[in-house]
Amino acid sequence: MLKEERQQTILNEVELHNRILLTDIAETLDVSIDTVRRDVKELDSEQKLRKVHGGAISLGFTTNSARNANIYALDEKTKIAKKALTLLKDGSVIFIDGGTTCLELARLIPVNLELTCFTLSLPVAMELSAKPNVTVIFIGGQIAKEAQISIGANTIHNLSEIKVDYSFIGTGYVDSQYGLTEFDWDIVQLKKAVIKAAKKTVLLCISEKLNSQHRYKTCEINAINTMVTEVEPENVLLNSFRSHDVHLL
Amino acid sequence: MLKEERQQTILNEVELHNRILLTDIAETLDVSIDTVRRDVKELDSEQKLRKVHGGAISLGFTTNSARNANIYALDEKTKIAKKALTLLKDGSVIFIDGGTTCLELARLIPVNLELTCFTLSLPVAMELSAKPNVTVIFIGGQIAKEAQISIGANTIHNLSEIKVDYSFIGTGYVDSQYGLTEFDWDIVQLKKAVIKAAKKTVLLCISEKLNSQHRYKTCEINAINTMVTEVEPENVLLNSFRSHDVHLL
DNA sequence: TCTTAAAATGCAGTTTTTTGCATTTTTAAT
DNA sequence: ATTAAAAATGCAAAAAACTGCATTTTAAGA
Known part of the structure; x- marks a missing residue:
C-alpha cells in the first residue's frame, strides 16, 4: 500500500466521520500504529486535519462554533x-x-x-x-x-x-x-x-x-x-x- | 471517546442550555466526574465557557434570572x-x-x-x-x-x-x-x-x-x-x- | 540489470498524557 | 455552626506519543 493511498484513506475517513482513532485506522489499513501516527502528523502539518491525543478530527468539526458563535462572513x-x-x-x-x-x-x-x-x-x-x-x-x-x-x-x-x-x-x-x-x-x-x-x-x-x-x-x-x-x-x-x-x- | 469530542459536546450543551451540571455531563458522556471537571477547567481557561461551582455557564450568560427560576422544577x-x-x-x-x-x-x-x-x-x-x-x-x-x-x-x-x-x-x-x-x-x-x-x-x-x-x-x-x-x-x-x-x- | 542512497516502516524502550480513585480541603446552603 | 456537595490534590494504572535504531522498500543513475 502506497503512502499516498493511505493518507487519502485517512482523510476520507476523517471527512466521513469527523473523527478517527489511530488504533482503528492502523487495524483497517493493516499497518503499524507508528506509521499511522506519522501519516496523521504529516497531514496535520499540511492543515488537512487536526491531530489530537488518540486520533484526529476534521478541520470543520467544531460543531458548536460553526453553529452559533462563528458565522463566517x-x-x-x-x-x-x-x-x-x-x-x-x-x-x-x-x-x-x-x-x-x-x-x-x-x-x-x-x-x-x-x-x-x-x-x-x-x-x-x-x-x-x-x-x-x-x-x-x-x-x-x-x-x-x-x-x-x-x-x-x-x-x-x-x-x-x-x-x-x-x-x-x-x-x-x-x-x-x-x-x-x-x-x-x-x-x-x-x-x-x-x-x-x-x-x-x-x-x-x-x-x-x-x-x-x-x-x-x-x-x-x-x-x-x-x-x-x-x-x-x-x-x-x-x-x-x-x-x-x-x-x- | 476522544478528549476533543468530549469537550466539544460539553460546549454544545453549554451553548444550548446556557447552564450545565457536571454530574449530568459525566453521566451523559459516561466518564468520571473528575474528567469532566478537568475538561471544564480547561475550557474555562480557554475562555470557551465559565466554570461555576457545580457546573458551567455559557459566556454570554452572565445575568439571567431565568436560570434560578427554573432550577427547582x-x-x-x-x-x-x-x-x-x-x-x-x-x-x-x-x-x-x-x-x-x-x-x-x-x-x-x-x-x-x-x-x-x-x-x-x-x-x-x-x-x-x-x-x-x-x-x-x-x-x-x-x-x-x-x-x-x-x-x-x-x-x-x-x-x-x-x-x-x-x-x-x-x-x-x-x-x-x-x-x-x-x-x-x-x-x-x-x-x-x-x-x-x-x-x-x-x-x-x-x-x-x-x-x-x-x-x-x-x-x-x-x-x-x-x-x-x-x-x-x-x-x-x-x-x-x-x-x-x-x-x- | 545492478548498485546504492534515501525514504519508509516496524519495533523496543522511555516519556508523557490521560483517567479514575481515595483523601483532604473548600464552598455553599441551611 | 453544621452538613453535604463540590473542588483540589496526590497517586497509580493504562494508553498514547516520542525516540533511536534496524530492516525493508523505493527510486535513481550508471
Missing part, C-alpha cells in the same frame, strides 16, 4: 439578508432554506411583517417561531445532524405538496456556466424539490462563492429568478451572470 | 427523566413529546445509546440532533409558537402513519378519576394521536400535577402503561393511581 450575509427582505410584503408565502445566510434572513424579518414561512431547518424554525406575525410550517423528515435540516424522501415528498411565492435558498457553489452545484447528492435532490415548489426562486449567495463549482448539479442558472449578493451590481464578478435571465440585487 | 424533572431512561435499550424506536420534562429526557439520553426518535418539538429535535447515535425524525406541521411544537391536522395525519415502541408524553393535568386533561383542545387532539401511534405510552409527570384536572380530556388513566414521577412509590399521593392498571416508576 456574518457582515456580508447580513447585507444580503437585508437586500432580500425588500422582496417581501405582507401576506407573502415563502420558503426559507437552511444555511447561515438564510438563518440571517429569518432573524431579520421585521416583527410587523405578516408572512407564512415554510422551512426544513430547525434553527430557522426556532428563529421564526419568535416572530408573532409569522406563521411557521416545518417540513418534516429525518434530521441531518450537521446541517440540522430535515432531509430524505419523506421531506421531498412533503415539498411536492406545497407551492410558495418565493423560495429563498443558498447553495454550495454557483457558476454562470455550470449553474448551482453541491458537494452532497442528497442536498441536490432536496434543493431541486425546493425550487419546484416555488413560483420564484431567490438565491442568497456571498460573492466568495461566485464562479465556483462542484460535483453535483442542482439546476441551471436560469432556474434562478433573482440572485442576491453583497457586491455592487456593476462589479466585474457579476459580468458572466448578466447575460442570463437573472435579476441581480 | 428542573431538579425533579431530571429525576423523572433519569427514571424514564431505564426503559430504553439499544435500538428502541420512541416518540418524545414537547414540554420541559420531555426535553430533559432528550437531554439525558446517553451518547452511546442507539435510538430512533420521533418528535414534534423543535427544542427536543435540536437537542437530539447533537447525539451522534440517535436517528431523529421530525413530524412536520404548523408550529405553535409558545410551545415550539408542530400542531394541527397535518401533524396528526403524519402521526397516524407511524408506530413506535414507546411514547414519552407530558400532560397539563392528571387525575386518577378524570384521566389526562388539558386546557387546550388542539393539544388534546395531538396527544390522542401520539398515544395511538405508540405500542406503550409513558407519562412523565411531576408530583405537583397529580390529582388535578381541566376542561378537555386526552384519555383515561388506563391508556397509560407507565407513569413516572419523582416521589417514592409508597407516597400517599399515588394511592388513587394504584388501583388502575398503571405501572409506577
Whole structure:
C-alpha cells in the first residue's frame, strides 16, 4: 500500500466521520500504529486535519462554533439578508432554506411583517417561531445532524405538496456556466424539490462563492429568478451572470 | 471517546442550555466526574465557557434570572427523566413529546445509546440532533409558537402513519378519576394521536400535577402503561393511581 | 540489470498524557 | 455552626506519543 493511498484513506475517513482513532485506522489499513501516527502528523502539518491525543478530527468539526458563535462572513450575509427582505410584503408565502445566510434572513424579518414561512431547518424554525406575525410550517423528515435540516424522501415528498411565492435558498457553489452545484447528492435532490415548489426562486449567495463549482448539479442558472449578493451590481464578478435571465440585487 | 469530542459536546450543551451540571455531563458522556471537571477547567481557561461551582455557564450568560427560576422544577424533572431512561435499550424506536420534562429526557439520553426518535418539538429535535447515535425524525406541521411544537391536522395525519415502541408524553393535568386533561383542545387532539401511534405510552409527570384536572380530556388513566414521577412509590399521593392498571416508576 | 542512497516502516524502550480513585480541603446552603 | 456537595490534590494504572535504531522498500543513475 502506497503512502499516498493511505493518507487519502485517512482523510476520507476523517471527512466521513469527523473523527478517527489511530488504533482503528492502523487495524483497517493493516499497518503499524507508528506509521499511522506519522501519516496523521504529516497531514496535520499540511492543515488537512487536526491531530489530537488518540486520533484526529476534521478541520470543520467544531460543531458548536460553526453553529452559533462563528458565522463566517456574518457582515456580508447580513447585507444580503437585508437586500432580500425588500422582496417581501405582507401576506407573502415563502420558503426559507437552511444555511447561515438564510438563518440571517429569518432573524431579520421585521416583527410587523405578516408572512407564512415554510422551512426544513430547525434553527430557522426556532428563529421564526419568535416572530408573532409569522406563521411557521416545518417540513418534516429525518434530521441531518450537521446541517440540522430535515432531509430524505419523506421531506421531498412533503415539498411536492406545497407551492410558495418565493423560495429563498443558498447553495454550495454557483457558476454562470455550470449553474448551482453541491458537494452532497442528497442536498441536490432536496434543493431541486425546493425550487419546484416555488413560483420564484431567490438565491442568497456571498460573492466568495461566485464562479465556483462542484460535483453535483442542482439546476441551471436560469432556474434562478433573482440572485442576491453583497457586491455592487456593476462589479466585474457579476459580468458572466448578466447575460442570463437573472435579476441581480 | 476522544478528549476533543468530549469537550466539544460539553460546549454544545453549554451553548444550548446556557447552564450545565457536571454530574449530568459525566453521566451523559459516561466518564468520571473528575474528567469532566478537568475538561471544564480547561475550557474555562480557554475562555470557551465559565466554570461555576457545580457546573458551567455559557459566556454570554452572565445575568439571567431565568436560570434560578427554573432550577427547582428542573431538579425533579431530571429525576423523572433519569427514571424514564431505564426503559430504553439499544435500538428502541420512541416518540418524545414537547414540554420541559420531555426535553430533559432528550437531554439525558446517553451518547452511546442507539435510538430512533420521533418528535414534534423543535427544542427536543435540536437537542437530539447533537447525539451522534440517535436517528431523529421530525413530524412536520404548523408550529405553535409558545410551545415550539408542530400542531394541527397535518401533524396528526403524519402521526397516524407511524408506530413506535414507546411514547414519552407530558400532560397539563392528571387525575386518577378524570384521566389526562388539558386546557387546550388542539393539544388534546395531538396527544390522542401520539398515544395511538405508540405500542406503550409513558407519562412523565411531576408530583405537583397529580390529582388535578381541566376542561378537555386526552384519555383515561388506563391508556397509560407507565407513569413516572419523582416521589417514592409508597407516597400517599399515588394511592388513587394504584388501583388502575398503571405501572409506577 | 545492478548498485546504492534515501525514504519508509516496524519495533523496543522511555516519556508523557490521560483517567479514575481515595483523601483532604473548600464552598455553599441551611 | 453544621452538613453535604463540590473542588483540589496526590497517586497509580493504562494508553498514547516520542525516540533511536534496524530492516525493508523505493527510486535513481550508471
